[in-house]
Amino acid sequence: AAGVIQSPRHLIKEKRETATLKCYPIPRHDTVYWYQQGPGQDPQFLISFYEKMQSDKGSIPDRFSAQQFSDYHSELNMSSLELGDSALYFCASSRRQGRSIIYFGPGTRLTVT
Amino acid sequence: GDSVTQMEGPVTLSEEAFLTINCTYTATGYPSLFWYVQYPGEGLQLLLKATKADDKGSNKGFEATYRKETTSFHLEKGSVQVSDSAVYFCALSLPQNNAGNMLTFGGGTRLMVKP
Numbered sequence: 331a332a333g334v335i336q337s338p339r340h341l342i343k344e345k346r347e348t349a350t351l352k353c354y355p356i357p358r359h360d361t362v363y364w365y366q367q368g369p370g371q372d373p374q375f376l377i378s379f380y381e382k383m384q385s386d387k388g389s390i391p392d393r394f395s396a397q398q399f400s401d402y403h404s405e406l407n408m409s410s411l412e413l414g415d416s417a418l419y420f421c422a423s424s425r426r427q428g429r430s431i432i433y434f435g436p437g438t439r440l441t442v443t
Numbered sequence: 444g445d446s447v448t449q450m451e452g453p454v455t456l457s458e459e460a461f462l463t464i465n466c467t468y469t470a471t472g473y474p475s476l477f478w479y480v481q482y483p484g485e486g487l488q489l490l491l492k493a494t495k496a497d498d499k500g501s502n503k504g505f506e507a508t509y510r511k512e513t514t515s516f517h518l519e520k521g522s523v524q525v526s527d528s529a530v531y532f533c534a535l536s537l538p539q540n541n542a543g544n545m546l547t548f549g550g551g552t553r554l555m556v557k558p
Binding site: 363365371372373374375378386388420422431432433434435436437 | 477479485486487488489492532536545546547548549550551
């Protein structure tokens with residue numbers, strides 16, 4: 331079965347640079363979520379989209395922005411990177427109706443040096 | 444707000460030992476409950492779920508029962524294997540009017556199984 335696809339899987343950036351992470355949800359899933367997992371931490375919700383509109387916002391810094399496109403893929407844009415942004419970034423997708431299961435992608439490991 | 448509390452790790456067991464990882468939650472409404480597993484260097488995989496009180500989720504020998512009276516969803520396995528070594532996350536979700544089913548995670552419990 332198709333899963334959530336994330337690219338790139340690994341990314342190394344320097345401080346103050348920008349990064350773009352991409353996510354391709356499971357086909358027919360209309361909701362995309364972004365989570366950040368710091369070293370030894372649990373995943374923290376950043377932002378979600380439903381039908382290309384932002385639907386909820388968590389602890390996402392103002393330096394970050396995201397959007398969902400017409401083909402339902404999503405991109406997380408991160409600017410003015412800081413050392414503390416080094417983390418695993420997970421994208422997840424689900425169908426919105428009812429108590430549907432959220433499926434996670436393999437994550438993008440971002441290292442800021 | 445909604446929250447999940449799970450026992451701190453690491454939990455170290457010998458192969459074939461019995462496993463319990465405690466998880467309790469606080470939520471307004473009636474959440475769905477999940478256990479996700481994260482193997483070293485990998486993403487989060489759904490292990491099992493339960494959507495209403497007294498439901499039992501099970502998968503790969505793991506079980507957890509949704510206990511509304513104690514607001515708990517403890518994970519158990521009768522005989523662990525070395526390959527079960529991973530970090531286990533308890534999570535809840537509540538249908539949000541505008542946000543789908545956003546997950547709230549516990550802190551994770553690292554399980555180490557020794558041969």
